[in-house]
Amino acid sequence: MSWEPVIGLEIHVQLKTRTKMFCRCLAGFGAGENTQTCPVCLGFPGALPVMNRTAIEWTMKLGLALDCEIAEHAVFARKNYFYPDLPKGYQISQYDLPSCIGGKVLLPTAESDRVIGIVRAHLEEDAAKIVHVGGRSGRIGGAEASLVDYNRGGTPLVEIVTAPDIRSAEEAKRFLQLLRQTIVELGISDAEMEKGTLRVDANVSVRPAGSDELRTRTEIKNMNSFNFIARGIDTEIERQIGVWESGGEVEQQTYDFDAATGTLTARRSKEEADDYRYFPEPDLVPVEPASELVDALRSEIPESPAARIRRIEPALDLERATVLVTGGLDRLWDETTAAGADDVATANVIANTLVGAGVDPDAVPAAELAKLVEARDRIPRGAFDEAISKLGEPGFTADPYLAQESVADTDELGPVVDRILEASPGQVAAYRGGKEGLLGFFVGQVMKETQGKANPRVVNDLVREKLDA
Amino acid sequence: MSELDTRSLTAEQALGLLERKEVSGAELHRAYLDAVAERDDELHCYLRTVDAPVGDSVPIALKDVISTKGIETTAGSRILEGYTPVFDATVAARVKAAGLSLLGKTNTDEFAMGSSTENSAWGPSRNPWDPSRVPGGSGGGTAAAVSAGLAPWGLGSDTGGSVKQPSALCGNVGLRPTYGTVSRYGVVAFASSLDQVGPVAKTVRDVALLYTIIAGRDPLDSTTAELPESVELPESDSLAGVRLAVPKQVADLDAIEPGVRAAFESALETARGLGAEVGECDLPLAYRYGMPCYYLVAPAEASSNLARYDGVRYGLRVEGATYGEMVDRTRDEGFGPEPKRRIMLGTYALASGYYDAFYGQAQKVRTLLIREHRDALAGFDAIVTPTSPTVAFPIGDKAADPLAMYACDLLTIPSCLAGLPGLSLPCGLSEGLPVGLQLIGRQFGENGLFRVGHALEGALGFDTVPERSR
Numbered sequence: 001m002s003w004e005p006v007i008g009l010e011i012h013v014q015l016k017t018r019t020k021m022f023c024r025c026l027a028g029f030g031a032g033e034n035t036q037t038c039p040v041c042l043g044f045p046g047a048l049p050v051m052n053r054t055a056i057e058w059t060m061k062l063g064l065a066l067d068c069e070i071a072e073h074a075v076f077a078r079k080n081y082f083y084p085d086l087p088k089g090y091q092i093s094q095y096d097l098p099s100c101i102g103g104k105v106l107l108p109t110a111e112s113d114r115v116i117g118i119v120r121a122h123l124e125e126d127a128a129k130i131v132h133v134g135g136r137s138g139r140i141g142g143a144e145a146s147l148v149d150y151n152r153g154g155t156p157l158v159e160i161v162t163a164p165d166i167r168s169a170e171e172a173k174r175f176l177q178l179l180r181q182t183i184v185e186l187g188i189s190d191a192e193m194e195k196g197t198l199r200v201d202a203n204v205s206v207r208p209a210g211s212d213e214l215r216t217r218t219e220i221k222n223m224n225s226f227n228f229i230a231r232g233i234d235t236e237i238e239r240q241i242g243v244w245e246s247g248g249e250v251e252q253q254t255y256d257f258d259a260a261t262g263t264l265t266a267r268r269s270k271e272e273a274d275d276y277r278y279f280p281e282p283d284l285v286p287v288e289p290a291s292e293l294v295d296a297l298r299s300e301i302p303e304s305p306a307a308r309i310r311r312i313e314p315a316l317d318l319e320r321a322t323v324l325v326t327g328g329l330d331r332l333w334d335e336t337t338a339a340g341a342d343d344v345a346t347a348n349v350i351a352n353t354l355v356g357a358g359v360d361p362d363a364v365p366a367a368e369l370a371k372l373v374e375a376r377d378r379i380p381r382g383a384f385d386e387a388i389s390k391l392g393e394p395g396f397t398a399d400p401y402l403a404q405e406s407v408a409d410t411d412e413l414g415p416v417v418d419r420i421l422e423a424s425p426g427q428v429a430a431y432r433g434g435k436e437g438l439l440g441f442f443v444g445q446v447m448k449e450t451q452g453k454a455n456p457r458v459v460n461d462l463v464r465e466k467l468d469a
Numbered sequence: 470m471s472e473l474d475t476r477s478l479t480a481e482q483a484l485g486l487l488e489r490k491e492v493s494g495a496e497l498h499r500a501y502l503d504a505v506a507e508r509d510d511e512l513h514c515y516l517r518t519v520d521a522p523v524g525d526s527v528p529i530a531l532k533d534v535i536s537t538k539g540i541e542t543t544a545g546s547r548i549l550e551g552y553t554p555v556f557d558a559t560v561a562a563r564v565k566a567a568g569l570s571l572l573g574k575t576n577t578d579e580f581a582m583g584s585s586t587e588n589s590a591w592g593p594s595r596n597p598w599d600p601s602r603v604p605g606g607s608g609g610g611t612a613a614a615v616s617a618g619l620a621p622w623g624l625g626s627d628t629g630g631s632v633k634q635p636s637a638l639c640g641n642v643g644l645r646p647t648y649g650t651v652s653r654y655g656v657v658a659f660a661s662s663l664d665q666v667g668p669v670a671k672t673v674r675d676v677a678l679l680y681t682i683i684a685g686r687d688p689l690d691s692t693t694a695e696l697p698e699s700v701e702l703p704e705s706d707s708l709a710g711v712r713l714a715v716p717k718q719v720a721d722l723d724a725i726e727p728g729v730r731a732a733f734e735s736a737l738e739t740a741r742g743l744g745a746e747v748g749e750c751d752l753p754l755a756y757r758y759g760m761p762c763y764y765l766v767a768p769a770e771a772s773s774n775l776a777r778y779d780g781v782r783y784g785l786r787v788e789g790a791t792y793g794e795m796v797d798r799t800r801d802e803g804f805g806p807e808p809k810r811r812i813m814l815g816t817y818a819l820a821s822g823y824y825d826a827f828y829g830q831a832q833k834v835r836t837l838l839i840r841e842h843r844d845a846l847a848g849f850d851a852i853v854t855p856t857s858p859t860v861a862f863p864i865g866d867k868a869a870d871p872l873a874m875y876a877c878d879l880l881t882i883p884s885c886l887a888g889l890p891g892l893s894l895p896c897g898l899s900e901g902l903p904v905g906l907q908l909i910g911r912q913f914g915e916n917g918l919f920r921v922g923h924a925l926e927g928a929l930g931f932d933t934v935p936e937r938s939r
Contacts (some may be wrong), residue, residue: 004897011573011825020502038557039554039555039655042779042782043782044536044554044555044556044782044783045536045544045549045552045554045658046534046535046536046554046653046655046656046657047556047559047655048653048654048656048689048690048691049691050688050689050691051691078773079718080772080773080776080819082776082779082793083794084779084781084792087777087781087782088776088777089773089775089776089777089779090773090776146792148781241901265590269541275820276821277773277816277820277821277824278768278819278821278824279769279819279824280829281656281663282660282661282662282692282770283653283690283691283692284691284692285691285692384813
């Protein structure tokens with residue numbers, strides 16, 4: 001029997017507003033412990049929350065970018081539970097009436113767009129940070145004490161919940177890449193998994209292919225990169241298939257993914273279900289945005305990454321288009337090709353050379369880049385690479401590099417090629433035996449020998465000619 | 470300086486003395502502290518006093534649920550013992566900005582939960598009219614202090630009657646303002662959708678004056694609104710053209726003592742004599758469902774509001790082997806029986822599976838109560854009832870019977886649920902103890918209540934100084 005994975009994601013995005021969600025303490029990393037706190041975010045008696053307008057607007061903006069309906073009447077609720085990272089004994093969070101409802105994200109594929117449903121996106125406040133000291137590294141078990149840093153407490157957090165529409169780990173990863181790019185381009189969050197400003201939990205189940213049943217799902221937490229998310233999901237899919245095929249039953253459970261071993265560890269299961277005793281937060285009023293505000297926010301939404309992939313794909317291919325868009329490189333590609341540079345060559349130079357050199361694409365003058373791309377076969381490789389690496393510098397001009405010529409003289413290059421081939425009889429034999437991929441190896445050796453001054457296309461032709469002779 | 474008799478001095482009179490420079494703010498402050506030194510051992514109105522006055526205007530007493538920067542604020546609870554706020558509640562900041570000097574923090578039922586002040590962790594306050602009896606609650610400390618001349622006026626907080634009922638039992642005037650007109654910022658929360666700070670004083674004009682100081686939108690409290698019209702100090706002694714309504718259900722409420730009923734009806738006669746028209750309105754739900762609705766909504770919100778007292782950051786901490794044990798022990802030792810009872814009630818009312826039947830249903834009832842009051846007030850300027858069904862009762866009388874204690878607020882609760890303003894003023898005596906009359910107005914209708922209350926007050930001529938200390 002073949003199995004179909006059913007995957008839904010819960011994504012937490014920490015907004016990069018200047019101040020916190022319900023008080024005017026600065027939000028953000030790096031300050032000394034508990035220095036960014038006040039009576040409100042410490043939960044002192046009588047302190048009251050006041051909403052951060054920017055956070056509300058950014059949440060609606062994100063909702064609009066995800067094609068959600070923006071609620072005319074959203075309500076914050078209290079989620080009640082005891083934990084030291086929760087100073088009030090409850091978390092203020094939108095619950096049954098969130099700001100954003102029912103959107104979708106399109107995932108361009110070779111055939112058609114896959115539609116991943118967005119159930120909701122709601123706004124809440126983040127918890128504080130706990131450090132366990134004196135026990136096993138950072139774990140609460142055996143710790144002598146737990147220290148709480150309330151700086152993070154009260155930071156605005158948007159939770160996005162997808163429908164169980166994702167069908168593979170790879171698809172989850174591609175969805176997250178597009179989502180992350182959308183968030184970053186809205187300017188509302190850094191959305192960096194390493195920093196915890198983007199956190200993802202995955203709900204996974206499997207079912208017989210072709211069926212539309214929903215079997216018991218499990219939840220995977222603690223995955224701190226897109227690759228780990230994909231590995232975690234794949235591991236869980238395999239595990240569940242194994243359980244079903246051996247006649248067992250998958251049980252509802254939460255797992256932590258251990259990146260070091262690539263394994264899943266079940267969390268201790270609770271005997272009772274949590275009861276958060278939600279009720280509408282009486283200290284706040286409902287969020288009822290004017291339609292003019294929603295329209296104004298809508299007009300600020302940039303073209304979606306998926307639409308941009310579809311737009312530039314005909315000039316390239318899906319893979320290159322996706323790399324450019326999810327890397328935030330497509331605007332530079334647009335401008336550079338508009339300045340006359342070749343579509344595919346520009347894509348390759350941007351995605352490989354430019355990114356490899358660590359150049360900020362937003363600082364690059366497209367006209368200069370276009371000139372370099374067009375001259376890429378004429379000027380020495382070394383000069384080309386150096387020019388690309390300096391593209392982001394203020395006042396950069398390509399002219400000094402364009403004035404250089406690579407060595408294209410076959411009389412001069414011929415002896416170098418001969419020397420390289422003589423030095424590698426094994427590889428030469430292998431090439432002639434059918435391993436044509438070795439061509440690049442010989443070309444590389446020649447480029448190295450000439451310190452990048454040789455014209456790679458001429459070298460390429462020369463090597464092939466001599467090997468095929 | 471002439472001899473000051475704080476027992477009868479009103480805040481307005483005190484302001485006059487200050488304006489004419491017949492007395493200084495510091496002298497006034499000292500006079501009240503002298504009175505406290507003389508009489509508070511018996512009455513126990515204050516949990517702590519402030520020796521050095523900060524303002525140079527009329528002194529004021531604040532209920533101990535109001536945060537005062539640098540001055541311990543316990544809300545009558547052991548769990549907040551030693552807690553000193555780093556910030557002033559907005560109302561504390563506003564009275565400070567007006568120059569009022571803080572006399573001290575007054576006693577309250579623990580977290581304002583109670584109707585007698587007997588639930589204070591620091592012992593009960595006593596009624597100046599008869600120290601064997603309660604002053605009412607939860608704001609019994611403020612009410613008793615004003616009645617005994619230990620403060621010219623003060624602020625309380627009213628959730629289901631905690632300003633109005635003790636004002637009635639001590640012979641003071643007390644206002645519970647329209648929900649949203651006075652900031653709750655810095656007021657230790659009991660039930661957020663009901664809590665409202667209000668003034669207690671000897672006269673309606675004093676209450677109106679203090680209301681002008683504390684009312685108005687506060688950017689730190691999202692549930693506050695700007696007053697639609699400015700506060701007017703009442704002048705007229707006529708009630709010509711004023712229409713008052715007695716809910717017809719009041720006649721059938723057996724809980725109302727005959728002496729209370731007699732004083733109330735005599736006050737209605739006085740109102741008619743001033744030109745008021747006294748009619749009848751219908752509040753079929755208010756006295757049947759008000760109490761049960763209140764005892765779902767208020768404990769539910771309280772169970773959440775009191776969750777922050779976990780021993781982690783401030784107040785009492787009783788150590789334990791684990792976080793959970795520390796929290797359990799702290800809350801077990803820190804909370805008295807009444808907060809524990811309400812936390813339990815509220816936790817059940819919000820539990821999943823019960824929410825719709827309890828909290829959700831109570832909110833629907835609340836909507837009906839709002840509508841019912843609006844309809845009743847459509848043809849009238851104010852609804853009028855006794856404030857409390859009884860006069861002050863002996864200490865210990867109801868302490869063992871929570872339901873009997875809850876019934877004290879039968880008449881004050883419905884309009885609190887509807888968010889409406891209520892003014893209690895003394896209207897006579899029964900068995901030598903004050904009887905309060907409650908006027909309920911429309912939303913933001915405080916000026917109307919002040920006008921009616923002031924005219925009635927003048928005609929009734931109630932002497933606010935307790936008979937035993939005249």
